[in-house]
Amino acid sequence: MAAEEAVPAAHEFPLPKVLEYPASTPPKLITQGAEGRLYKTTYLLPDVPCALKYRPPKPWRHPILDQRLTRHRILSEARILAKCRRDGLRVPTVYAIDEAAGWLMLEWIHGVPVRVAINNALGTRTEGIDRDEGLKDLMRRMGRAVGKMHQLGIVHGDLTTSNMMLSPLQPAGDAGVAHEPLDGEIVIIDLGLASGSISDEDRAVDLYVLERAFGSTHPRAECLFADLLEAYKGSYKQAPVALKKLEDVRMRGRKRSMLG
Ligand SMILES: Nc1ncnc2c1ncn2[C@@H]1O[C@H](COP(=O)(O)OP(=O)(O)O)[C@@H](O)[C@H]1O
Ligand SMILES: [Mg+2]
Structure with a gap:
């Protein structure tokens, strides 16, 4: 057949x-x-x-x-x-x-996973990553997307730069639309482990998972994570409380790794 x-x-x-x-x-x-x-x-x-x-x-x-x-x-x-x-x-x-x-x-989401976009950008930059406006702006868009998701009462459960796509706003056509490779909107994907929660603790754990994943996937860009958190902070009313909790979650993570 x-x-x-x-x-x-x-x-x-x-x-x-x-x-x-x-x-x-x-x-x-x-x-x-x-x-x-x-x-x-x-x-x-x-x-x-x-x-x-x-x-x-x-x-x-x-x-x-x-x-x-x-x-x-x-x-x-x-x-x-x-x-x-x-x-x-x-x-x-x-x-x-x-x-x-x-x-x-x-x-189908056009574009590339954020992991790929960041790695491509890092490949073309030799210094001043902490001052790179293109990358910093991408981090801020990610922070706002995560903030919006949390505001809606959803925690992701597996936040990584592979589970976010960077999707160009206009498809790269042949009209010669020159668009920056770091432009585009963040599309959160892979909600297979997501759940409904408005707990600050759960939100903090979501951020902690992303922070750890980011640090190990993009060690050279670790300094940029602060930009993501800064944008997250301003993205919904309860965000500062979740960020405060993040400090506790980090502390527990550190204690656990000291105990081996
Ligand atoms: N809707 C989509 N559009 C385009 N690519 C996607 C889409 N969903 C997933 N992908 C690609 O497939 C990969 C795996 O999908 P994902 O939903 O993350 O499943 P998994 O549970 O295997 O991680 C993603 O990292 C992304 O590169
Ligand atoms: Mg995935």
């Missing part, structure tokens, strides 16, 4: 049925993590790319428990994305969901 030929033979694992629709262009595997895989594909229109997040069955888990966990996580991620979207935070739109089959079809 033609539908089967559309699926690359190189895939050694079963694809969810939705990727076998004849209308889909051959899905491209973007990442394969511990929990799931992300494909770039199309769904409703052949020229509208989308991201298919698929959590395949885990053979080492009890099948009924596995199904329940997968369903729960897919539904939870979709609900949180829908809520963020409704409340005006820039996240991928949910196009379709089949929680029983274990997949979520999302708007």
